[in-house]
Amino acid sequence: MSSIGTGYDLSASTFSPDGRVFQVEYAMKAVENSRSLFCVFGVTEYAVAGLLADARSLSEVSREEASNFRSNYGHDIPLKHLADRVAMYVHAYTLYSAVRPFGCSFILGSYDEDDGPQLYMVDPSGISHGYWGCAIGKAKQAAKTEIEKLQMKEMTCRELVKEVAKIIYIVHDEVKDKAFELELSWVGEGNYWILYSTSITTFLWTSF
Amino acid sequence: MDSHHSYSQVKGVSTGTTILAVKFNGGVIIGSDSRASMGESYVSSKTINKLIQVHDRIFCCIAGSLADAQAVTKMAKFQLSFHSIQMESPPLVKAAASIMRELCYNNKEELQAGFITAGWDRKKGPQIYVVSLGGMLLSQPYTIGGSGSTYIYGYVDAKFKPDMSLEEATQFSTNALALAMGRDNVSGGVVHLVVITEAEVKHVVVPGNKLPKFHDE
Numbered sequence: 001m002s003s004i005g006t007g008y009d010l011s012a013s014t015f016s017p018d019g020r021v022f023q024v025e026y027a028m029k030a031v032e033n034s035r036s037l038f039c040v041f042g043v044t045e046y047a048v049a050g051l052l053a054d055a056r057s058l059s060e061v062s063r064e065e066a067s068n069f070r071s072n073y074g075h076d077i078p079l080k081h082l083a084d085r086v087a088m089y090v091h092a093y094t095l096y097s098a099v100r101p102f103g104c105s106f107i108l109g110s111y112d113e114d115d116g117p118q119l120y121m122v123d124p125s126g127i128s129h130g131y132w133g134c135a136i137g138k139a140k141q142a143a144k145t146e147i148e149k150l151q152m153k154e155m156t157c158r159e160l161v162k163e164v165a166k167i168i169y170i171v172h173d174e175v176k177d178k179a180f181e182l183e184l185s186w187v188g189e190g191n192y193w194i195l196y197s198t199s200i201t202t203f204l205w206t207s208f
Numbered sequence: 209m210d211s212h213h214s215y216s217q218v219k220g221v222s223t224g225t226t227i228l229a230v231k232f233n234g235g236v237i238i239g240s241d242s243r244a245s246m247g248e249s250y251v252s253s254k255t256i257n258k259l260i261q262v263h264d265r266i267f268c269c270i271a272g273s274l275a276d277a278q279a280v281t282k283m284a285k286f287q288l289s290f291h292s293i294q295m296e297s298p299p300l301v302k303a304a305a306s307i308m309r310e311l312c313y314n315n316k317e318e319l320q321a322g323f324i325t326a327g328w329d330r331k332k333g334p335q336i337y338v339v340s341l342g343g344m345l346l347s348q349p350y351t352i353g354g355s356g357s358t359y360i361y362g363y364v365d366a367k368f369k370p371d372m373s374l375e376e377a378t379q380f381s382t383n384a385l386a387l388a389m390g391r392d393n394v395s396g397g398v399v400h401l402v403v404i405t406e407a408e409v410k411h412v413v414v415p416g417n418k419l420p421k422f423h424d425e
Contacts, residue, residue, distance in 0.1 A: 073291065074306030074345070081295055114331055 011097035023101055024094050027124035030103030032138045045187045049137040050104030050124075058102060062086045079110040083120035083128040091126025101125075105136040111187050117157075139171035146170060157188040224394020226356030226385055227258060227269035229326040229336045230368070231349045232377035235405035236326045236334040239381045240269050241356065241389050242397030254397045259411075263288050265404055266304045266327030271354040272341065277321040280311050301327040305337035305345055313343025324353055328404050356388035356395035363387055374403065378412070386419040 008014050009022030016022060031050040046062070048055035065085045069077040086106060094101045106122040121136065122128045132152050135143035146167045152160065161184060168182055224245045229238040240258040245251055260268045260281045268284070270277035284307045291307075292299045305325040312319060319341075326336040338346045338353070350368050352360060364384055372380065382399055389395045399414040 072306060072310060073300075073303040074309075075300055075302050078295065084294075 012094050012099070012101055013097040021094065024125050027094075027101035027103045028105075031105045031124065031136055045109050045185050047107040047109075047136075047185070048104050050102075052104075054102045055104040055106070058086065058090070058104065058106060061089055062106075062108075065089075076112075078115065079108060079112070079118040079120055080130065083108055083122060083130075087122045087126050087128035090122055090124065094124070094126055107134060107136065109187055111189060113189070117188070138177075139173070142171040143167055157186055161186050224356075224392065225258060225271045225354030226352070226360070226388035226392060226395040227271055227324055227354045228352040228357070228364070228381060228384055229269065229324045229350065230372075230377050230381055231334050231336055231370075232372045232374060234334070234374070235328055235403060236336055237374075237377050237381050237401055237403050238267055238269055238324065238326045239385050239399060239401045240354075241385060241395040242400060243389075243395055244274060245394045248394065251396070256397075257400065259400055259402050260285075261409075262304055262325075263292065263299055263327070265298065265329065265406075265409065266301055266325065267402055267404060267409075268304075268308065269324040269326075269353065270321060271323070272321035273319075276319045277323070280308065280319065280321055280323070283311060284308050298329060300329045300331055301325065301335040301337065302329075302332075305339055308339045309343050309345040312339055312341070316342050322353060324351055326404065328406055333406075334404070352384065352388075354388075354395065356392035359391040360384050360388045378403070382414055383420055387422065389419075390422070 008016035008020075009026065012021060012023040014021070014023075046059055048059070062082060062085070066077045066082055069081070086108070090102050090106075093099050101124050103124060105124065108120045108122070109118065111117050119131045119134065120128055121131055121134045123136075133144075133147040133150065135147060137143075150160070150163055155163070165182065165184060168180075172180055224243065225241060227238070227240040229236055238259055242253075242255050242258070243251055244253040244256040256274070258270050260270060260278075262268050262281060262285045266288070268281050270281065284304065287307050288299050288304050291303060304327065308323050308325055312321070312323075322341045323339040324336065325339060326334075328334050336348050336351055338344070338348060338351050340346075349370060350364060352364055364380075367380055367383075369376070378401065381401055385399045389397075389399075396416075398416055399419060401412040401414070403410040403412065
């Protein structure tokens with residue numbers, strides 16, 4: 001499987017001889033214990049995978065960043081900047097042996113009438129990238145394959161919500177994975193929505 | 209806007225002043241006189257610059273204590289430049305005005321300076337924000353400030369029209385400043401105008417002998 005970093009994996013302040021920081025890589029493995037949580041702040045939404053406690057702490061950090069920005073500069077924080085700030089914060093925890101890296105990945109999405117829809121992902125190493133579509137968690141490879149088949153630029157939010165729900169069902173392994181609850185959330189022109197499991201079947205039925 | 213009684217309490221150099229900003233079709237014009245005074249009778253400078261550039265398309269007009277105004281605009285210029293580099297895009301006028309407001313509000317006990325922040329940005333186009341003495345922030349289509357402004361409220365209220373052309377707006381600003389400088393003893397010198405549009409920033413100086421004359425002069 002993956003190599004064991006015996007001796008070089010005891011703290012985040014140690015490099016292995018082949019230039020890897022094993023603590024950060026282990027943190028990325030923690031993301032595969034997927035447990036998604038949706039938090040909403042203003043017109044930005046987050047989806048997270050990994051250690052729930054770390055995710056809650058990070059979402060509090062991002063709320064503070066957004067709030068301070070609004071207070072200082074008089075307008076809502078652009079998503080790219082928020083993603084950068086969260087990524088910088090996560091990265092700081094990969095530099096020292098006194099702390100451990102965050103064991104969660106973050107997807108941030110927002111809609112703004114000037115910049116349109118935006119999507120950013122932050123992972124435990126502290127990188128943030130913008131995406132048209134991305135997936136995190138155990139089945140991310142399979143999900144990414146499905147996402148690549150979509151023509152996102154030509155689809156509406158309504159159509160994409162259905163596609164996303166379909167993908168979650170497709171990549172779920174009936175044998176290996178336990179029963180799951182689907183939580184759906186989307187943010188678009190003028191508003192945001194969160195759907196919990198019980199409503200989803202009804203929603204999907206009526207939409208089809 | 210600044211009131212008369214505060215000047216006796218201001219130590220040192222003050223800008224007994226007339227400043228204004230006007231939105232027109234495609235940009236903003238900001239203008240000021242050029243006199244700095246100490247007390248009611250000594251002119252300490254005839255050619256002071258009260259239109260401070262805080263970013264490529266954002267200017268601040270200053271009124272009140274010159275020292276305080278210079279300190280605040282210097283700090284705001286630094287913070288704005290850092291903010292703009294972090295955001296990788298030119299700053300919003302609202303952001304510049306908010307920075308000024310934070311500085312004025314958080315230091316309201318020590319400071320005695322008011323500002324007009326005006327400029328152009330990609331998101332909302334030309335904008336004007338007043339940041340008053342205590343740290344109030346207000347957006348306006350046109351605004352006047354300083355001690356000389358009290359003499360021209362009637363003129364600007366009567367003569368302002370939204371969506372003026374550049375020529376009309378320039379005439380409006382020059383007339384307003386000339387009238388204020390004619391009646392306020394602590395405003396005078398030359399008229400400085402800065403025209404800010406998407407394309408450029410143009411600085412116009414109207415010397416004393418070229419100012420419009422009104423019937424009693």
